[in-house]
Amino acid sequence: MEHKRLTVFAGHYGSGKTNLAVNYALHLAGEGKRVVIADLDIVNPYFRTKDSERELREAGVTVISPRFASSNVDLPALPPETYRLISDRSVYGIIDLGGDDRGAYALGRFADAIREENDFRMALVWSCYRPMTETTLDTLGIISEIEAAAHLPFTDIVNNSNLGIESTARSFLASLPLAEELSRETGLPIWFHAAEAEVARELRGIEVLPMMLQRKPF
Amino acid sequence: MAKRVLMKGNEAIAEAAIRSGCRHYFGYPITPQTEIAAYMAKKMPKIGGVFLQAESEIASINMVYGASAAGLRVMTSSSSPGISLKTEGLSYIAGSDVPALVVNVQRGGPGLGGIQPSQSDYFQATKGGGHGDYKMIVLAPASVQEMASLTMLGFELADKYLVTSMLLADGTIGQMMEPISFEDAEPKTYDKPWALTGTEGKRTHNIVNSLYLKPDELEKKNFERFEKYRLIEENEVRYEEYMTDDCELCVVAFGIAARVAKNAVKAAREAGMKVGLLRPITLWPFPKKPLAEIAGHAKAFLSVELSMGQMIEDVRLATGCSRPVYLCNRTGGMIPSPEEVLAAIKAAVKGE
Structure with missing residues (x-):
């Protein structure tokens, strides 16, 4: 897997951007890299990067979260430390955006600087099991809305097709032809596929990022 | 499948609302339920429906009242403080005997509380909230699948009895993701000969109204309405029982608390304790009968709630205060861990 200095995970609401950003950060840290992850989700009130803060810090990853993330206040302000991730070119930066165009607006502020450095990847996190991105046509609509809001073009696709706790090798394999169709229609390469660790173990001959999922007590 | x-x-x-034939949504955004409005805003224009973000919660509930009076399948959604604003409209809708689906994805209170x-809106949902003698059917989903199935049921029951169905969810179930499926069944609909659809000069006009000039007429209307509520209590109680047959302690919990x-x-059970769970799916009508039956063999009850203890009063009433009812609770946006509930179970078994 080839890495760029900056990686942005964007896409449809609920496609698994936060989980991917967290797992990718752990993966990079596992390769011995200095990693900074920024939670720029201004849409989602619950289930965010901050929930994985302990694991990330233990792996040596620096976490930048909005001041009021996971609190009782719904105040979608961006953390000022985000500039560190843009200006400090000695670190690998990961940006976890909120869903759809509404979430992508948060990136617009940084788009010029990201373009100027020109060492970035903007990955479309996609799942064929999300009702609003089941068809390529629907996904194309969401792609152009996000690109317009973010002021940056997508460069890659990450196939994160999953059914949560019901994910199986079969449900993953069923997504492959759809992912290839999306790649053909958009002209974007599939950077990698992602699957929950146990599912990933069953998949042979295909590069899959094994994902650890957050456990909930309910 | x-x-x-x-x-x-x-x-x-x-999505379930749309599949139920709802083509009119009126609302005002509030965390943690804004995704309902966002989804409607995206989908409704594509299927010839109406999504309207009103200027306030009060406006949106009155739009629901008007659209329902016109015979349309209609809904609104909000979260706790927004539902407080809607309660005047809920009372008018009840007083006019028109159907509606109202969703409350609860957040911490009172006041602005938190997200x-x-x-903690159990009392508000089941005991009135608005003024006057009225009831709403209150449905408590405990999974994403039930968010869908109880939305569909809510529309059906509202039309069947001409009442408001309230889906009383909470922020966690609103925000969490789970795999679900939708049945392809046609939504069940009811004729609405009372609706304001225009007479075209062919019939006498219908009136939808909650104002009664004569007290004896209003009293008669209230008696009739409570006869309808009696039928609902008789026919529409829903609940899930888990290992209650031989339980010595019966845990009572709904929604996300029931999952924990x-x-x-x-x-x-693994530790050898005879414990069961009764999960009310309808909070009104409350499953009084099964709880009274369990009180025949259980020594005590434990109410697990994300409030200072509201449903616990209905558990006491249902069991005629014949057994002690203990409380295990967190509030303010906190959820008890399974370990906390287990500790409360152990204490209740010991009678502490």
């Missing part, structure tokens, strides 16, 4: 998709609880409500999950409680009950 129908096709599986991965959905957020709030999205499941919106994290809560169940079920894990604690399983752990208690």
Whole structure:
């Protein structure tokens, strides 16, 4: 897997951007890299990067979260430390955006600087099991809305097709032809596929990022 | 098996509403239920429906009142403080005997409270909230699948009895994602000869109204309405029982609290304790009868709630205060862990 200095995970609401950003950060840290992850989700009130803060810090990853993330206040302000991730070119930066165009607006502020450095990847996190991105046509609509809001073009696709706790090798394999169709229609390469660790173990001959999922007590 | 998709609880409500034939949504955004409005805003224009963000919660509930009076299948959604604003409209809708679906994805209170999950609007939902003698059917989903199925049921029951169905969810179930499927069944609909659809000069006009000039007429109307409520109590009680047959302690919990409680009950069974769970699916009508039956063999009850203890009063009433009812609770947006509930189970078994 080839890495760029900056990686942005964007896409449809609920496609698994936060989980991917967290797992990718752990993966990079596992390769011995200095990693900074920024939670720029201004849409989602619950289930965010901050929930994985302990694991990330233990792996040596620096976490930048909005001041009021996971609190009782719904105040979608961006953390000022985000500039560190843009200006400090000695670190690998990961940006976890909120869903759809509404979430992508948060990136617009940084788009010029990201373009100027020109060492970035903007990955479309996609799942064929999300009702609003089941068809390529629907996904194309969401792609152009996000690109317009973010002021940056997508460069890659990450196939994160999953059914949560019901994910199986079969449900993953069923997504492959759809992912290839999306790649053909958009002209974007599939950077990698992602699957929950146990599912990933069953998949042979295909590069899959094994994902650890957050456990909930309910 | 129908096709599986991965959905957020709030999205499941919106999709289920559309599949139920709802083409009119009026609302005002508030966390943690805004995804319902967002989904409607995206979908309704594509299927010839109406999504309207009103200027306030008060406006949106009155739009629901008007659209329902015109015979349309209609809904609104909000979260706790927004529901408080809607309660005047809820009373008018009840007083006019028109159907509606109202969703409350609860957050912590009172006041502005916070955005994290809560169940502290139980009293407001089941005991009135608005003024006057009225009831709403209150449905408590405990999974994303139930967010969908109880939305569909809510529309059906509202039309069948001409009442408001309230879906009383909480922020966690609204925000969490689970795999679900939708049945392809046609939504069940009812004729609405009372609706304001225009007479075209062919019939006498219908009136939808909650104002009665004569007290004896208003009294008669209230008696009739309560006869309808009696029928609902007789026919529409829904609940899930888990290992209650031989239980010595019966845990009572709904929604997200029931999911945590079920894990604690399983752990208690593994430790050899005779513990069961009754999960009300309808909070009104409340499952009084099964609780009274369980009180025949159980020594005590434990109410697990995300509030200072509201449903516990209905558990006491249902069991005629014949057994002690203990409380295990968190509030303010906190959720008890299965370990906390298990500790409360152990204490209740000892009679502490």
